[in-house]
Amino acid sequence: MTLSGDPLVRLAGLEISVRDAQGQDKIIVRDISLEVQPGEVLALIGESGSGKTTIALSMLGYTRGACRISGGTVEVAGHRLDGLPEARLRGLRGRVVSYVAQSAAAAFNPMLPIMRQVIEPALVHGLMTREVAEDKARGLFRALALPRPDTVGDRYPHQVSGGQLQRLMAAMALITDPALVIFDEPTTALDVTTQIEVLKAFKAVVRDLGTTAVYVSHDLAVVAQIADRICVLRDGMVQEQGRVEEILFLPRQDYTRALVAAAAARVPAAPMPDLPRDAGDPPLIQMRDVVAGYGGVDAQGNPQVRILGGVSFAIERGKVLGVIGESGSGKSTLARVVAGLHAPASGRVNLDGYTLEGEIRHRDKEQLRRIQLVFQNADTALNPAVSVGEAIGRPLTFFHALRGTDRKAEVVRLLDLVRLPAALAGRLPGELSGGQKQRVNLARALAARPDLLLCDEVTSALDPVVAEAVLDLLIDLRRELGLAYMFITHDIGIVRAIADEVMVLYGGVPVELASHEALEGPLHHPYTRLLMASVPELRPGWLEAANSAFSCGSSAGAGHAAGCRFFQRCAISRPGLCDVLDPAVHVGAGQTIACHLGFDGLQAAPRIAQGAIPA
Amino acid sequence: MNTVPKSGVAHEAQALKIRRRRFNVSLLLGGTTIIFWLIVALVGPMVAPHAPGQVVDLDVFSPASSALPLGSDYLGRDVLSRMLIASRFTVSIALLATLLAATVGVFCGLLAASSGWIDAIFSKLFDTLSAVPSLMFGLVVIGSLGASIPVLIGTLATVYSPGAFRTSRALARNIAVLDFVTVARARGETLSYIVLREILPNLVGPLAADFGLRFVFVTLLLSGLSFLGLGVQPPNADLGALVRENIAGLGFGAAAVLVPTFAIASLTIGMNMVIDAVSGGRRAGGRR
Numbered sequence: 015m016t017l018s019g020d021p022l023v024r025l026a027g028l029e030i031s032v033r034d035a036q037g038q039d040k041i042i043v044r045d046i047s048l049e050v051q052p053g054e055v056l057a058l059i060g061e062s063g064s065g066k067t068t069i070a071l072s073m074l075g076y077t078r079g080a081c082r083i084s085g086g087t088v089e090v091a092g093h094r095l096d097g098l099p100e101a102r103l104r105g106l107r108g109r110v111v112s113y114v115a116q117s118a119a120a121a122f123n124p125m126l127p128i129m130r131q132v133i134e135p136a137l138v139h140g141l142m143t144r145e146v147a148e149d150k151a152r153g154l155f156r157a158l159a160l161p162r163p164d165t166v167g168d169r170y171p172h173q174v175s176g177g178q179l180q181r182l183m184a185a186m187a188l189i190t191d192p193a194l195v196i197f198d199e200p201t202t203a204l205d206v207t208t209q210i211e212v213l214k215a216f217k218a219v220v221r222d223l224g225t226t227a228v229y230v231s232h233d234l235a236v237v238a239q240i241a242d243r244i245c246v247l248r249d250g251m252v253q254e255q256g257r258v259e260e261i262l263f264l265p266r267q268d269y270t271r272a273l274v275a276a277a278a279a280r281v282p283a284a285p286m287p288d289l290p291r292d293a294g295d296p297p298l299i300q301m302r303d304v305v306a307g308y309g310g311v312d313a314q315g316n317p318q319v320r321i322l323g324g325v326s327f328a329i330e331r332g333k334v335l336g337v338i339g340e341s342g343s344g345k346s347t348l349a350r351v352v353a354g355l356h357a358p359a360s361g362r363v364n365l366d367g368y369t370l371e372g373e374i375r376h377r378d379k380e381q382l383r384r385i386q387l388v389f390q391n392a393d394t395a396l397n398p399a400v401s402v403g404e405a406i407g408r409p410l411t412f413f414h415a416l417r418g419t420d421r422k423a424e425v426v427r428l429l430d431l432v433r434l435p436a437a438l439a440g441r442l443p444g445e446l447s448g449g450q451k452q453r454v455n456l457a458r459a460l461a462a463r464p465d466l467l468l469c470d471e472v473t474s475a476l477d478p479v480v481a482e483a484v485l486d487l488l489i490d491l492r493r494e495l496g497l498a499y500m501f502i503t504h505d506i507g508i509v510r511a512i513a514d515e516v517m518v519l520y521g522g523v524p525v526e527l528a529s530h531e532a533l534e535g536p537l538h539h540p541y542t543r544l545l546m547a548s549v550p551e552l553r554p555g556w557l558e559a560a561n562s563a564f565s566c567g568s569s570a571g572a573g574h575a576a577g578c579r580f581f582q583r584c585a586i587s588r589p590g591l592c593d594v595l596d597p598a599v600h601v602g603a604g605q606t607i608a609c610h611l612g613f614d615g616l617q618a619a620p621r622i623a624q625g626a627i628p629a
Numbered sequence: 630m631n632t633v634p635k636s637g638v639a640h641e642a643q644a645l646k647i648r649r650r651r652f653n654v655s656l657l658l659g660g661t662t663i664i665f666w667l668i669v670a671l672v673g674p675m676v677a678p679h680a681p682g683q684v685v686d687l688d689v690f691s692p693a694s695s696a697l698p699l700g701s702d703y704l705g706r707d708v709l710s711r712m713l714i715a716s717r718f719t720v721s722i723a724l725l726a727t728l729l730a731a732t733v734g735v736f737c738g739l740l741a742a743s744s745g746w747i748d749a750i751f752s753k754l755f756d757t758l759s760a761v762p763s764l765m766f767g768l769v770v771i772g773s774l775g776a777s778i779p780v781l782i783g784t785l786a787t788v789y790s791p792g793a794f795r796t797s798r799a800l801a802r803n804i805a806v807l808d809f810v811t812v813a814r815a816r817g818e819t820l821s822y823i824v825l826r827e828i829l830p831n832l833v834g835p836l837a838a839d840f841g842l843r844f845v846f847v848t849l850l851l852s853g854l855s856f857l858g859l860g861v862q863p864p865n866a867d868l869g870a871l872v873r874e875n876i877a878g879l880g881f882g883a884a885a886v887l888v889p890t891f892a893i894a895s896l897t898i899g900m901n902m903v904i905d906a907v908s909g910g911r912r913a914g915g916r917r
């Protein structure tokens with residue numbers, strides 16, 4: 015055990031290298047020196063590839079694949095981990111140091127009940143009997159604010175939600191009372207409303223148990239809630255270390271400043287002036303009562319599994335509709351319906367007043383050209399075997415019959431439009447960075463010269479600083495080309511920055527449709543309120559102050575036939591009304607809300623909510 | 630503070646170095662072997678000193694001499710000349726059969742991956758085919774149609790097309806769900822463009838490895854059939870036939886039986902080494 019005053023973790027001059035295909039050693043992390051005091055939470059922050067996880071794993075004495083510790087020392091709780099034989103390390107892992115990974119789903123065996131897996135580390139290391147371990151686990155479940163702590167252990171991993179599984183993994187990590195816990199992006203894969211619950215649980219348990227932790231994240235606002243100190247990494251080197259307040263409010267390095275700026279709330283883009291149009295002109299795209307789902311369709315036109323239930327909206331030329339909702343709320347399905355990749359079960363999609371066919375093969379080329387789709391994950395959206403020039407060139411040939419030098423010139427122009435050098439045309443996607451890929455992805459969509467871009471989470475997979483730049487580009491392009499966007503995201507901050515109008519989806523149903531001004535106003539659907547209140551702010555102490563606005567309960571209820579879909583999570587619901595009748599749609603200035611309470615009821619609600627929820 | 634032996638790290642570095650060296654060595658060795666046999670098949674018969682059926686020695690299973698570098702066989706024919714002609718038969722029949730199997734398998738696999746009902750039909754068909762034991766299938770078909778070279782090639786291709794079908798179908802289905810295929814579909818591209826230009830280029834690497842593996846299987850089955858007398862017919866011979874007819878020489882270690890045996894082994898092992906090195910290297914590269 016460590017004497018008081020001594021750091022619990024000490025990395026000195028740590029260097030980790032990887033052997034590449036040519037047999038050359040490449041240093042991926044160099045000269046890392048840092049210390050963690052007992053009871054302290056240190057955050058490692060940086061973009062993907064900056065070496066966060068590599069450094070965190072070295073504290074388990076672990077290196078991935080062809081990596082190895084090529085210099086310096088790693089010391090945890092009095093043990094030198096570098097160079098320790100695997101057998102000795104196994105004796106330490108899970109007992110002295112434990113690990114909470116990004117994807118709990120991948121860490122649990124789906125075939126075994128949760129309790130068995132949670133207590134396994136304690137049994138493997140022979141620290142306690144099964145009964146004692148199970149008692150201890152139930153105590154941890156309680157401390158982590160898991161619902162039904164006494165029985166949740168009997169369930170199987172697929173029977174609990176993602177946020178609950180993440181907390182159960184933390185319980186597994188804490189069961190042995192380890193000296194150090196490493197959290198590796200544990201909330202990154204979660205929705206904001208879930209993230210806040212998980213963060214609160216982590217924070218409480220770390221505080222109550224006095225756990226020493228290393229918290230890896232790319233999200234500065236999250237880190238600000240949970241860490242005592244922050245270590246900023248870039249390209250495998252420490253940029254800056256300091257207390258949370260120092261990093262947030264007095265960053266010394268340019269890179270840290272850029273990180274802080276990217277994490278801060280964006281200034282909304284200047285709104286687009288309305289394009290000239292005749293009063294009678296139909297909107298560019300209009301959706302009316304679209305119902306879509308999977309499986310066969312019954313006599314009433316309802317699919318077996320209903321994903322979208324009665325969605326209506328319109329997008330004018332050059333305008334941006336932001337679509338926001340948690341994962342599984344049907345956002346991508348909505349984009350696929352517009353693009354013709356998923357035929358709706360009922361309802362219509364109109365382009366310039368003409369009804370579009372449900373399926374691509376019945377749409378004409380001109381209709382296909384005018385609507386283009388841009389996907390979230392540029393890694394899978396670009397064909398790895400096709401060069402950048404060919405990827406962008408194909409729509410030019412397909413839609414505009416451009417060939418040869420004309421096509422080449424146009425490819426260069428498009429690359430320039432997305433701020434990429436012409437030399438990239440000959441490269442394969444594998445040779446590009448994430449941000450470059452996303453720009454190529456965008457250029458390919460622009461090559462069709464569309465009127466509407468369907469952007470499905472286009473910045474979600476990017477690092478914050480890169481995402482900022484892509485967002486700026488999208489805003490510029492819109493101004494330059496007069497494009498309309500349907501901008502799908504789960505990040506309300508982005509929607510605020512770019513959208514003229516916002517649609518909030520919950521369980522496949524629009525619960526609120528608000529103009530940009532109305533979104534900044536005080537009156538919202540309870541779910542919108544919850545979303546807004548769940549976005550971490552860039553200041554320490556926000557987590558403690560945040561109460562779950564209008565929400566109790568944690569998981570979305572199973573789909574039920576009638577009533578408000580938000581009912582089970584809504585703190586101001588009216589049982590007997592909300593769970594029986596579908597909510598009425600109330601129309602206000604620049605805003606429609608689907609809630610039984612209506613505008614007046616919602617205005618009166620905050621007081622009720624405050625009373626109902628213990629902070 | 631206890632002192633920590635550096636040996637763990639050093640050991641790992643050593644293991645890495647060995648793995649890397651093995652990668653290069655196996656590519657070099659396997660590649661050389663394959664190229665050697667290709668050249669033999671190409672020019673061998675032209676430089677053969679004797680006709681394959683010509684009896685040149687009164688002694689049978691005579692040892693190597695300056696006149697007969699690999700000795701004589703069970704009838705007193707020149708083993709070197711017979712080896713040269715047999716290599717051509719084995720390599721070219723196996724290559725053609727593999728090519729046919731791969732072409733049919735990949736074509737049907739891609740078609741199946743892009744359409745539901747075609748998939749149902751083809752999957753049933755190929756499943757049935759691969760349920761029949763391959764040697765038995767060969768015996769029945771060649772037994773009833775007679776042992777000619779086209780029949781031989783057709784039989785081998787039929788036996789090994791289900792494997793190529795299944796591999797390409799699985800690979801193509803994995804790629805067909807990726808976003809870039811969806812983008813192409815949303816653009817309104819035709820099915821043939823999507824299959825040929827978006828999907829196929831991504832299959833080339835894995836399919837090449839699959840081709841090599843199938844070549845090995847085909848060579849072994851061909852040699853097996855020939856050993857049973859169902860392969861290339863006299864006076865011509867392939868490697869399997871050479872082993873069979875000279876099997877009596879095994880007792881006194883005649884080159885007539887050992888050399889063709891070694892040839893079959895080196896051909897298949899060489900191909901295996903190349904596949905190993907190439908796909909292993911790919912895996913190591915992909916991890917970065």
Ligand SMILES: Nc1ncnc2c1ncn2[C@@H]1O[C@H](COP(=O)(O)OP(=O)(O)O)[C@@H](O)[C@H]1O
Pocket residue numbers: 308319321339340341342343344345346347348
């Ligand atoms: N092929 C499919 N079959 C059945 N359900 C599906 C299929 N694809 C998606 N879903 C379901 O549709 C729902 C909405 O998905 P999606 O539109 O992708 O949501 P989002 O983009 O908002 O995350 C999810 O519950 C998902 O599981």
Ligand code: SF4
Pocket residue numbers: 539540541578579580581582584585586587588592597608609610611
């Ligand atoms: S309809 Fe009822 S349950 Fe639904 S959001 Fe409004 S108050 Fe809450």
Ligand SMILES: [Mg+2]
Pocket residue numbers: 345346470471
């Ligand atoms: Mg989605």
